[in-house]
Amino acid sequence: MKPLRISLVGAESTGKTWLTQALAGVLRTRGQGVRTVDEVLRHWCDRSGRTPLRHEQMAIAQQQADAAHPLSQPAPDTWLLSDTTPLMTAVYSHLLFDDESLYPMALAHQALYDITLVMGLDLPWVADGLQRDGPQVRGSVDTLVRQALEHSGMPYRVVYGQGPQRLNNALLALGLEGEDASAQHIREQGQFAINQGRSVWQCNDCSDPACEHKLFTRLVKQRSAD
Known part of the structure; x- marks a missing residue:
């Protein structure tokens, strides 16, 4: 990099x-x-x-x-x-x-x-x-x-x-x-659970530059409006 x-x-x-x-x-x-x-x-x-x-x-x-x-x-x-x-x-x-x-x-x-x-x-x-x-x-x-x-x-x-x-x-x-080698794995697993709706979103557990939760929320709103 x-x-x-x-x-x-x-x-x-x-x-x-x-x-x-x-x-x-x-x-x-x-x-x-x-x-x-x-x-x-x-x-x-x-x-x-x-x-x-x-x-x-x-x-x-x-x-x-x-x-x-x-x-x-x-x-x-x-x-x-x-x-x-x-x-x-x-x-x-x-x-x-x-x-x-x-x-x-x-x-x-x-x-x-x-x-x-x-x-x-x-x-x-x-x-x-x-x-x-x-x-x-x-x-x-x-x-x-x-x-x-x-x-x-x-x-x-x-x-x-x-x-x-x-x-x-x-x-x-x-x-x-x-x-910490486990840090990325823990974060990725947490995001997967969030996007599958299996856990509550907590911004203080994330610093994802793409913000998958925001993208997912926007997609849900768009589908609801259709």
Whole structure:
């Protein structure tokens, strides 16, 4: 499989940084070259001792984009993993300041990635000083992230699970072999049971890029309408 440019986005305290480093570690042990991009906002808050104001959002988003370059022409044998993107700055600017002006720039940058992984909300919220507002904002942030991606026509894959399970689900969503050899078999068996109507669908047990449950549900609705 050729190296990919991967972005990890999602609400606060959903494991973006942990998963970025975990994926990088797995890829390196498999002999792949990897470049990771850190979250600019975290360093900005640490240096400034506060969160940014409305007029400072665009500069932070641009710094995040610049940190990923030369993203448009990466080394041909190197995977790129970006722990957040300007899209998250745009979402928070929208949520906190009712400012939607960052979306064009953020989505133009987002389009440079091969795959976007959206972090599921199944991890417990953990305080992190200035960096996090509280668990009450996670649902709103998650909704805005998905809306932005969907409205722009950008596909994404949601990753759920705790610890090693989250890592396995991310690897499978990327089309890679999981670290746990049984992970893919368990997921495939679960999907078969779901599609045969023998078990209840649970999105937190899946990160299937094709979303067989969605396809199956759409087919059932179409047949019912005929």
